[in-house]
Structures are given as C-alpha cells and as structure tokens.
Amino acid sequence: MKSLIQQPDGSLYVRRDDSMKAVGIIAEYNPFHNGHKYQIEQARQATNADAVIVIMSGNWVQRGQPAILDKWDRAQMALENGADMVIELPVQCAVQPADIFASHAVNILAGLKCEWLSFGCEHPDINFNELANVDLKETKIVHDFTKSYAELIREALINATEEDVSAPNDVLALNYAIANRKNDYQMKLVPIKRSGANHHDRNLNNDGSMASASSIRLAILNNSKELFHYIPESTNIELFKNHVDWENFWPLLKYKIETSSIDELNHIYQMTEGLEYRLKKYVYEAQSFDEFLRLVKSKRYTYARLKRLFVYTLLNWRKNDDLCQEYIRVLGFNKNGREYLNKIKKQIEMPIITKINKDLSESELNFDVVSGRIYENINHIPQDAGKIPLIY
Structure with a gap:
C-alpha cells in the first residue's frame, strides 16, 4: 500500500506504508533543555517523520569546550524527550570550525538516509538553500589580519547578497545547507525558530521556560536551583552532580x-x-x-x-593526523529508533558501531577513546570501555 505525505514546503510525496522516513538533527545538548525538546517536537510535527535521529557531539564540543555533562547523560536526556536515536559525532569531526563540523555531521545524517535536516536558527526566514549556492570565490575577500576568518566570510557574504548571516545558529544553518548542496544529498531543510533566549545570553530568562545553554551551564556551575525551570521535568537532577568545565x-x-x-x-x-x-x-x-x-x-x-x-x-592532535574518519557510533535508541536502523542498515555504507573492542580503540575510534579517557580523569565515569547503547 502507498500513502501521500505532505512535506514542510507544502509539496507531496508518495511513500510505501512499510517504509520509514527520518528527520535528522545536529546537536550538542550542552546540556539538554526545554528549547531542545521544543525543537524535536517541532521537527517531528513539521515533517511527519517516523523517526528523529540526532547527531550529537560527544564529550568535547564544537566551540572548544568539554561538555558540561558527558555524552551518555546528554544522550539519555535526548532519548527521554523525543529523540528516537542518538549518534555520536566523532570527536575529530566535532571540535572543528563551523564548516568542517557541519560537513561531517551532514555526511553522517545523509549516510543514515535522513529525508530532512532540521535545525534551530535565529532567522528561519533566510533562504539558506539560495545562500548555499553563492560562490564566494568570485567575491573579493579583503585579508584584514585584525579580523577572524569568520568575520571576513560574513562581510563577503553581505557584499555578495546583502544578507547578514552572523547569529551563531544561522551560521551553522548556512554551513549545513552548503554541505547538503555541495554533496548533492538533497535532504530537505527544516529551519525552526529558536524560542526564548539568545544563544550567548548568560542570564536565565525568568519570563518563560526557555533559556540559553550558556546561561544554564553558568547556573549549573553556580549550583543554582533556578535552572530546573528550564530543564524537562523528566531529567534526573542527580546527573548535574557530574558536571565539568x-x-x-x-x-x-x-x-x-x-x-x-x-x-x-x-x-x-x-x-x-x-x-x-x-x-x-x-x-x-x-x-x-x-x-x-x-x-x-x-x-x-x-x-x-x-x-x-x-x-x-x-x-595531542598532530598536523599530520587523519581527522576525517566518519562512522555511526550509536549512543542509544528506543524501539522506534532500532526499527528504523534495522530497516536501513543494509543501505548504509559507513561502519555502524555499537560496542568498542581493542581493535576499534586502536583504529577508527582512537580519537574518541583517548578523548574519553581524558574526560574520565575528571568525572570518573567510564566513557567507552564496555559501554553499549542506551536502550529505551
């Protein structure tokens, strides 16, 4: 049998009833809060997807910080609040400038056969697909060494399109769109308006239930009980005792x-x-x-x-290290996520990893294992050895 499904842009596609479609989300959940739960709900509602697949940074995140809670605690929060499967973005792919971070994360979502790519952003009305087609090589970039590379690219984009893409999540959204277009993945973009506080806000927003991850991290470090107003009710507050910075x-x-x-x-x-x-x-x-x-x-x-x-x-990453390895490291899933993975696994070309052995520790997962051991020195909780996916 077949069914007709409406997509976020209003168009329709025909789907066999025995197939499953997934929407992918690229996240860090540092830590998971109400805004993230809202995004998952909105992504599922906007796409009518059968599964929500999250690609999440592990113990070290994109902007060069140790995650305030380890990857297992954050994966647990995501699975308890709407995610069907959580995949770890390899650390060598996660701790990178926005363009490299986005490229690897999009590659893995495409490898998982996601139909849609959803992301939170400050300005969802921006046509990220259109901007992704702009060739900045044809735009003169002034090499001002008092400015960062990101600032120079932003100025070049303004000169080429008159569009100012400078808000943190808008920048990531544009890089997702570029990676999607560059590789001809054709995942459909589903931007979702960030609700509540701005990304870098350091004060908890007492007017609602949404606050920035930055302000929540600060509240955790200060042992403020106010933060629990901005965290889903299902969250085990004992997890926050394991925080690091x-x-x-x-x-x-x-x-x-x-x-x-x-x-x-x-x-x-x-x-x-x-x-x-x-x-x-x-x-x-x-x-x-x-x-x-x-x-x-x-x-x-x-x-x-x-x-x-x-x-x-x-x-101790070296300039000659191979930092391009990509694989699907499953941190956890529920019944729906397992069903989706079982249906598509024969189509997946990347290695699927659910348990680490000695060979993996010394080869593909060496960067993850070493970074996990460094993290263990502080939070004293095993990160890789003997670990298997969380099951919900």
Whole structure:
C-alpha cells in the first residue's frame, strides 16, 4: 500500500506504508533543555517523520569546550524527550570550525538516509538553500589580519547578497545547507525558530521556560536551583552532580604546554602563526584557564578558535593526523529508533558501531577513546570501555 505525505514546503510525496522516513538533527545538548525538546517536537510535527535521529557531539564540543555533562547523560536526556536515536559525532569531526563540523555531521545524517535536516536558527526566514549556492570565490575577500576568518566570510557574504548571516545558529544553518548542496544529498531543510533566549545570553530568562545553554551551564556551575525551570521535568537532577568545565582540565593543559618544546607545540593541529610562543609565554603567568584564555586572546583569533586549539593541544592532535574518519557510533535508541536502523542498515555504507573492542580503540575510534579517557580523569565515569547503547 502507498500513502501521500505532505512535506514542510507544502509539496507531496508518495511513500510505501512499510517504509520509514527520518528527520535528522545536529546537536550538542550542552546540556539538554526545554528549547531542545521544543525543537524535536517541532521537527517531528513539521515533517511527519517516523523517526528523529540526532547527531550529537560527544564529550568535547564544537566551540572548544568539554561538555558540561558527558555524552551518555546528554544522550539519555535526548532519548527521554523525543529523540528516537542518538549518534555520536566523532570527536575529530566535532571540535572543528563551523564548516568542517557541519560537513561531517551532514555526511553522517545523509549516510543514515535522513529525508530532512532540521535545525534551530535565529532567522528561519533566510533562504539558506539560495545562500548555499553563492560562490564566494568570485567575491573579493579583503585579508584584514585584525579580523577572524569568520568575520571576513560574513562581510563577503553581505557584499555578495546583502544578507547578514552572523547569529551563531544561522551560521551553522548556512554551513549545513552548503554541505547538503555541495554533496548533492538533497535532504530537505527544516529551519525552526529558536524560542526564548539568545544563544550567548548568560542570564536565565525568568519570563518563560526557555533559556540559553550558556546561561544554564553558568547556573549549573553556580549550583543554582533556578535552572530546573528550564530543564524537562523528566531529567534526573542527580546527573548535574557530574558536571565539568575547562577549569577542571586546566592543570592537565598546563602540564602539557609546560612539558612540550616549541617544536612539539608547533606540530599540534591548527597551531599557526607562532601561537605556540604565546602559549609558552602565558602558561607561566596564568593562574586559571580563564586567565590563560584572556592572555592568549588577540583580535585575530576568536575565543572559540583558541579553545579548540587548547583541545587539540590537550588531546595531542598532530598536523599530520587523519581527522576525517566518519562512522555511526550509536549512543542509544528506543524501539522506534532500532526499527528504523534495522530497516536501513543494509543501505548504509559507513561502519555502524555499537560496542568498542581493542581493535576499534586502536583504529577508527582512537580519537574518541583517548578523548574519553581524558574526560574520565575528571568525572570518573567510564566513557567507552564496555559501554553499549542506551536502550529505551
């Protein structure tokens, strides 16, 4: 039998009744909050998808931070609040500039045969598909070394289209669209208006149930009970006792920099333009991670760029490392998610990983395993060895 399904753009497609269609979401859930639950609900409603598949950063996130809660706790929150399956974005793909982060995440969603790609953004009325076709190579980019690369690209886009794409989630949305177009995946984009607080807001929004992840992280670090107004009721509040932040890792980072030579630091991935000298200079002066970050900061580098570099340094990523491995690491699923995976697994070309063995630890998953062990040093909870997917 066949059924007629309406898509978000109003068009219709015919689907066999025994098939399943999935909408993909790229997320970090750092941590999971009411806004994320709202996005999952809206994505499912807008697409009438059979399954919601989440690609989630693991223990280290895109803007160069340790996740405030580990990947298992955050996957659990997602599964309890609407996700049907949570896949870990490999750490070497997650801790990257927006374009590389987006490219890998979109590749994996396409590999999972998702029909739609949904994302939260500040301005869902922007035609991301149209902007994705703009060739900035034909636009003169002024190389101003007092500005970050992201600022230069933003200015070039404004010059080419008069469209200002500068809000954090709009930038990611554009990069998702570019990756989708570049690889001809043809996933249908489903932008959803971010509800409530702005991405970088540091104060809890007491006027509603939505707050930014930044303000919630700050509330967690300050042990504020107010944060639970912005977290789904199903969340186990005991999970928040396991939180971490960069200050916990500061002694490890400091040791790594102090015991490495200039030449060794120079070989770290993305260590450019003499940054190794700045790290060596200021590591002796700084008394905390935040102070170190402020001392190293210059107009040329964003805080996110530097924090990613600190992750690469801590995890000892080298310039000649192969950071392009992609695979499907299942962190958890419910009955619906398992059914979807079973129906499509013969079509999937990427490795599907549900349990780590010694060979995987030393090959494809080496970066994830090593980064997990570093994280374990702080939260003291096993991250990979012997772990199997959460089942709901």
